[in-house]
Amino acid sequence: YDVYNVEDSQAEEIKEALLNNDKSLAITKIKELLDKEKNTPLNIAITGESGSGKSTFVNAFRGMDNREEGAALTGVTETTSEVTAYPHPNYPKVTLWDLPGIGTTKFPADKYLECVGFEKFDFFIIVSADRFRENDVKLAQEIQRMEKKFYFVRSKIDNDLRAERRKRTFSEEETLRKMRENCIQGLRDLGVESPQVFLVSSFELHLYDFSLLHETLDRDLPAHKRHALLRAMPNISLEIIDKKKKTFKRRLYWLSALSAAVAAVPVPGLSIAVDIAVLVGAVTDYVFGFGLDIKSLQRLSASTGVPYADLRAVIVSPLAAVKISKELLLKVLSQIAGAATFMALEEVSRFIPIVGIPLAMVFSFTTTYRLLNFILNQLAEDAQKLLLLVLQKPPQRSHRTPIQTIPMLCCGIFLGSAPSSFQLIST
Ligand SMILES: Nc1nc2c(ncn2[C@@H]2O[C@H](COP(=O)(O)OP(=O)(O)O)[C@@H](O)[C@H]2O)c(=O)[nH]1
Ligand SMILES: [Mg+2]
Numbered sequence: 001y002d003v004y005n006v007e008d009s010q011a012e013e014i015k016e017a018l019l020n021n022d023k024s025l026a027i028t029k030i031k032e033l034l035d036k037e038k039n040t041p042l043n044i045a046i047t048g049e050s051g052s053g054k055s056t057f058v059n060a061f062r063g064m065d066n067r068e069e070g071a072a073l074t075g076v077t078e079t080t081s082e083v084t085a086y087p088h089p090n091y092p093k094v095t096l097w098d099l100p101g102i103g104t105t106k107f108p109a110d111k112y113l114e115c116v117g118f119e120k121f122d123f124f125i126i127v128s129a130d131r132f133r134e135n136d137v138k139l140a141q142e143i144q145r146m147e148k149k150f151y152f153v154r155s156k157i158d159n160d161l162r163a164e165r166r167k168r169t170f171s172e173e174e175t176l177r178k179m180r181e182n183c184i185q186g187l188r189d190l191g192v193e194s195p196q197v198f199l200v201s202s203f204e205l206h207l208y209d210f211s212l213l214h215e216t217l218d219r220d221l222p223a224h225k226r227h228a229l230l231r232a233m234p235n236i237s238l239e240i241i242d243k244k245k246k247t248f249k250r251r252l253y254w255l256s257a258l259s260a261a262v263a264a265v266p267v268p269g270l271s272i273a274v275d276i277a278v279l280v281g282a283v284t285d286y287v288f289g290f291g292l293d294i295k296s297l298q299r300l301s302a303s304t305g306v307p308y309a310d311l312r313a314v315i316v317s318p319l320a321a322v323k324i325s326k327e328l329l330l331k332v333l334s335q336i337a338g339a340a341t342f343m344a345l346e347e348v349s350r351f352i353p354i355v356g357i358p359l360a361m362v363f364s365f366t367t368t369y370r371l372l373n374f375i376l377n378q379l380a381e382d383a384q385k386l387l388l389l390v391l392q393k394p395p396q397r398s399h400r401t402p403i404q405t406i407p408m409l410c411c412g413i414f415l416g417s418a419p420s421s422f423q424l425i426s427t
Pocket of ligand 1: 048049050051052053054055056057073074075076077078155156157158159200201202203
């Protein structure tokens with residue numbers, strides 16, 4: 001098992017504890033590792049002038065429609081210097097901060113940063129709906145002086161493209177290229193050395209540069225923050241869903257090791273009781289990460305206009321769009337072919353003297369691994385099918401099917417049609 005494929009230094013400690021047969025230490029360490037990921041705070045500052053589209057971006061990032069309850073208020077002129085926190089609905093430790101425009105506060109850049117409490121932010125996104133101005137640049141320079149990162153987002157790209165589309169010689173690629181270049185040149189002229197500019201439409205995050213923004217942030221952030229960001233990302237591409245699946249899969253080894261360590265405690269019945277609680281936690285995590293919980297699906301329905309029932313109809317996993325309980329999970333697990341046999345073997349093997357304990361560990365590991373892997377694959381497939389469904393929705397005229405998504409679509413269809421019984425075996 002590829003247990004070493006974790007960037008964390010904790011991995012070595014766990015391995016050592018397991019090898020030394022120090023189970024309680026191993027359990028503590030594995031739990032620490034799993035919890036750490038879940039509890040990593042990520043604070044993203046969104047700034048830019050009033051009307052630039054900050055609040056809409058905050059909502060879109062959290063998978064919310066502007067009109068929804070709990071959404072940041074949009075289309076209102078800023079009059080106060082209030083900083084508002086918008087926690088991610090599924091990962092409240094990931095927070096988007098809607099900052100007032102520097103022009104609204106009338107503070108100089110250094111005072112502005114102090115005023116908004118810059119220390120807590122992991123990075124800044126500076127939004128503008130047209131060219132970037134002196135205020136944006138002064139702020140960027142001050143952010144840099146504070147040794148924080150910043151990225152420029154040129155918003156409302158859909159508006160620009162709509163206007164350009166009227167021209168006879170319209171080429172989307174060319175228009176986007178020019179806009180990007182103009183923004184970069186404008187920032188250079190104002191003194192920013194190598195500005196990173198991303199063209200975004202908050203109404204269509206799956207188009208233009210939002211994916212690129214994620215990739216860039218992914219590169220720049222430290223490992224644990226990277227995971228927090230990925231999990232909170234809206235499902236804008238099949239690739240994002242696949243990346244989520246891969247990080248969950250990496251954690252699967254630790255969950256399986258945890259289950260194995262627990263199973264080796266020679267008390268009948270205990271291993272299964274502990275395992276189920278651990279499994280419920282893990283599966284709930286997958287469901288939330290893929291946005292397959294009831295509330296996320298309602299949000300998806302609201303923001304895309306696809307009826308909830310239609311979304312629900314493509315979902316196969318019995319664990320999506322329901323409240324996950326121990327009872328439900330046990331029922332689902334028992335329905336997964338072969339599962340029952342594995343668990344029975346585990347229970348039996350524990351009582352075989354000497355060989356029993358290590359054998360129980362092995363069985364527990366493989367059982368947990370196979371079951372969670374099966375569930376994870378099925379949920380990821382559901383998320384991909386949902387994405388394909390919402391991208392297909394008719395009102396979005398021929399906006400463009402980005403060329404790069406065509407192979408991914410094929411791949412998604414292929415994944416979607418793979419017989420699920422194979423995935424129980426495949427890793
Ligand atoms: N077409 C389009 N309009 C947008 C976009 N982002 C924001 N808007 C609109 O621009 C206006 C101002 O947006 P808002 O988010 O309130 O800006 P803020 O003042 O910076 O928070 C609102 O009417 C939004 O609907 C976008 O990506 N595309
Ligand atoms: Mg606003």
